[in-house]
Amino acid sequence: MSEALWDEGPFAPCPAPFNMAAHTFAPAERRPEKVALEVLGAPGEVVERWTHGALAEAVRRTAGGLAAAGLRPGERVLLRLGNSSDFPILFFAANALGAVPVAVSAQLTVAEVGAILADLAPALVCLGTGLALPEAPGAPVIAAGEIAALRGHEPLPYAATAPDDPAYMVYTSGTSGGPKGVVHAQRAAWARRMMWDGWYGLTPEDRVLHAGAFNWTFTLGAGLTDPWAIGATALIHAGPADRTVWPRLIAAHGATIFAAVPGVYRQMLGEVGALPALRHGLSAGEALPAAVREAWTAATGRPVYEALGMSEVSTYVSFSPARPPVAGCAGYPQPGRRVAVIGEDGVPLGRGEDGLLAVSRRDPGLMLGYWRRAAETAAAFRGEWFVTGDRARMRADGAIVHLGRADEVMNAGGFRVSPAEVEAALAAHPGVAEAAAVEMPVREGVSVIAAFYVPVEAPVAEAELAAHCAGRLARYKCPRVFRAVAALPRGANGKLLRRRLREG
Known part of the structure; x- marks a missing residue:
């Protein structure tokens, strides 16, 4: 049996010096007049139109403005912005200045942003x-x-960064419950080129419509960075969805x-018909049900x-025009990636065996580490391998069968959510003695966050618990189901048995 190891050779080395912004806006030097971005309102309405040249100039002028505001290379700037x-x-x-932008979701509560500010200690906030x-953000605010x-x-x-x-x-x-910062290198933008053929089938003549908001990392990468870097046009909807x-x-x-x-x-589904200009769709964040794919x-x-993919390495396993979908599989490792299914000892297993999905630390798209968490960063590696936390099986042809999370992080609409974070919010309610949060399927291909809790006395009204969570958690983290139970199921060692809760 051959090893569960995928390696078709390394990707082209990242040039040096290398700056992510300079790489992304390089097409502005070649075709400054070409449209880079259209911000859409209602179908047929373009609210904003930017050429590659105008966008690159706005970025470099804004870099000058940030420098005038006191931001220096290497310092962190927190971006709390809308769509x-x-x-x-x-x-x-x-990034052009050499500083480190840190985007946070507009859905986060003030308390959640406060925790990030305390951890990050930014030099500036936008x-x-x-x-x-929070009343005292600890940094100047634009x-x-x-x-x-x-x-x-x-x-x-552009800064001459390495x-x-x-x-x-x-x-x-x-899994620890609180948010943790993932630090990415400039080379992460270069590594994204592996997705151009390995996932998108992207060309300079494409017009890429992303259904996400500007301020989401999925949109930032697949919807903006990559189309701009190849010289294509990005389309983002800013109106009500x-x-x-x-389809319109x-x-x-x-x-x-x-x-x-x-x-x-x-x-x-039910609203979409023939779309002559469309070449194909892209999907990420969670598994696309076969029935939905077939109907589409x-x-x-x-x-x-x-x-x-995941925050630490972006997408690295995918289907593409060159490698069409295979039933029951998540995709193939992208050309240039070195990916394995390993055992607990960090050694690649055989193809067809179940184990931990891992990415080589040599991958240019892999994070530098977790912010201020050296021990947690080290614990994520086993020798050569960064352990993603996903369980998987590699078929004989290299296709990856995804078997779920090895840890218990939940997936809510494409966002990873820690059960511990939800449970801590619930436990702050005076009527809740203890709580557990799980991802629960409600119908084929649809899961929600469900909260099971032991009441202090009588069960708490669902509306009250929902309002309590809404004041402490971003909307996508809030449970959609609340169930009072006499006791939470636990094993002999006291460990919470989440699977038993999911299975009812």
């Missing part, structure tokens, strides 16, 4: 319209009304690639290519 083109401009401006911060003025400064040259210099950070939930808008936007704006989480594809393809005549 606006201000977000990618500020993100890449900070705050969008209608969003709030408010929404001041953001546009940053573009009035002289443009800065491939391994920090480029940006994202916060993700972990409903199940009927996406695809048709009205000539989208050739459409990217969304599985839930969006599911909602579109039957209605549109176009395939959907899935991808598997």
